Amino acid sequence: MFILTNDDGIDAPGIKALAGAIAPDSIIVAAPKDHLSGCGHQLTTHRPIQVERRNAKAYAIDGTPADCTRIALTHIQKEAKYVLSGINEGGNLGVDVYTSGTVAAVREASMHGVPGIAISQWIKKPLVIDWETATAWTVRVLSVLLERSLPPGSFWNVNLPHLEPGTPEPEIIFCQPSNHPLPVNYRVDGDLFYYYGEYAKRERAPGTDVDVCFSGNIAVTLLTV
Numbered sequence: 001m002f003i004l005t006n007d008d009g010i011d012a013p014g015i016k017a018l019a020g021a022i023a024p025d026s027i028i029v030a031a032p033k034d035h036l037s038g039c040g041h042q043l044t045t046h047r048p049i050q051v052e053r054r055n056a057k058a059y060a061i062d063g064t065p066a067d068c069t070r071i072a073l074t075h076i077q078k079e080a081k082y083v084l085s086g087i088n089e090g091g092n093l094g095v096d097v098y099t100s101g102t103v104a105a106v107r108e109a110s111m112h113g114v115p116g117i118a119i120s121q122w123i124k125k126p127l128v129i130d131w132e133t134a135t136a137w138t139v140r141v142l143s144v145l146l147e148r149s150l151p152p153g154s155f156w157n158v159n160l161p162h163l164e165p166g167t168p169e170p171e172i173i174f175c176q177p178s179n180h181p182l183p184v185n186y187r188v189d190g191d192l193f194y195y196y197g198e199y200a201k202r203e204r205a206p207g208t209d210v211d212v213c214f215s216g217n218i219a220v221t222l223l224t225v
Contacts, residue, residue, distance in 0.1 A: 003083045005068045007101025009035045010060045014087035017131040021138040029058040030072035041104040065105035083109035086119035093210045094178030110155045117156040124162035153225045159213040170217045177221045178208035
């Protein structure tokens with residue numbers, strides 16, 4: 001049984017695309033009630049967390065992605081074999097994994113001895129995400145990664161490229177995560193700082209996940225807790 005979660009919220013198109021890559025009778029959705037992109041590995045410990053059962057297979061949780069993983073593994077599906085998080089609307093490359101709620105969900109799973117895969121779809125503006133294509137690529141990725149054993153305390157982070165229609169199918173490339181920071185640019189107006197760094201202009205050292213994904217291929221990195 002797979003637990004599906006994300007940080008874009010239970011009603012986001014990405015989690016529906018992820019569900020489409022797996023047999024329906026093999027999944028339980030336990031995802032945040034609201035959009036929580038960029039929340040990192042935040043946990044809720046000082047207030048109650050409401051869990052709304054949408055149907056026999058889906059739970060909307062008033063907490064963070066890491067909360068969702070905790071509750072799913074301890075109360076909803078204790079026999080879960082895998083946690084899948086995504087498909088995130090936007091990349092989670094390199095150092096993004098420290099702020100990503102998508103990645104935090106599978107990191108939390110790994111802490112509890114359950115393997116996980118985080119999947120994100122980079123957005124190359126002004127292109128619009130084709131979720132059917134993202135689902136098809138996720139099927140390919142899962143067929144490869146689910147056959148591989150994960151060392152204890154580790155998990156997979158996957159980033160899908162954003163390609164023009166008619167572009168050849170991307171390769172699945174195992175690579176190292178970039179350790180370069182995002183562009184740190186602010187416009188200052190008095191005591192107000194407005195961030196305007198451009199994601200696509202980040203450092204892309206050859207062979208890193210940023211370079212692989214920006215070059216049009218599926219970047220897969222092995223991360224550890």
